[in-house]
Amino acid sequence: MENSKNTSRRSFLTKSAIAAAGISLFKGFHFNTARAEVYSTPVFNGLLPEGGTFTLPALDYAYTALEPYIDARTMEIHHTKHHQTYVTKLNEALDKAPELKEKSLTDLITNINALPESVRQAVRNHGGGHFNHSMFWKLMSPDAANAKASDELAAAITAKWTSFDNFKAEFSKTATGVFGSGWAWLIVDKERNLSITTTPNQDCPVMDIAATRGRPILGIDVWEHAYYLKHQNKRADYIADFLNVIDWNQVSKWYAEK
Ligand SMILES: [Fe+2]
Known part of the structure; x- marks a missing residue:
């Protein structure tokens, strides 16, 4: 104690x-x-x-x-x-x-x-x-191309989804499938387990009302206001573009917090 x-x-x-x-x-x-x-x-x-x-x-x-x-x-x-x-x-x-x-x-x-x-x-x-x-x-950066996941985070992602590419595919699929307005997240729970989840509207996994709770370390806004001017109705294209601006250095810092 x-x-x-x-x-x-x-x-x-x-x-x-x-x-x-x-x-x-x-x-x-x-x-x-x-x-x-x-x-x-x-x-x-x-x-x-x-x-x-x-x-x-x-x-x-x-x-x-x-x-x-x-x-x-x-x-x-x-x-x-x-x-x-x-x-x-x-x-x-x-x-x-x-x-x-x-x-x-x-x-x-x-x-x-x-x-x-x-x-x-x-x-x-x-x-x-x-x-x-x-x-x-x-969690986005113009220098994203030079950012990379920490060894610790990369290992955790690979352990859960077998490869980084598989993780990206699963994250993209989940974000694409959010009905209406909301967010897709990569969260870490109290036992350091990673998972992909979603929330409707402006709910967040830290909320006590969230169906799946955890500490978000990555999230994508899939409200139409986040992409409609450029991507119109093509949410999947926006998600593919978003993957290019993720600051994995920042995501890794948040993951490292215990
Ligand atoms: Fe937004």
């Missing part, structure tokens, strides 16, 4: 250090439940409202940077309109429940069932949207 406590304490300190070293958007670190610790990452534990208000994170690259795979117009609208709307509506919801205003985004969305009913659906939709998109921008 003592070892377990020490391990937990070390884990807390490590996560605090990582969060403190993060970019200003993700500054701070805060969680209030063991569940949040299990299902979130240090980066996203740090998504705190600044002065009681959540803000749209800046991208680390230009809107044109993911061309030709993801077009600039889609990136700009997706970021400045769609993501901004989730942030705005999350803040509007929290205005109605001021007691929640200092909570981190992770605290809010890992405990959907504990939220007041008056704001529960809004936080689920818009808090989920803010979390999912904040992660989405981070």
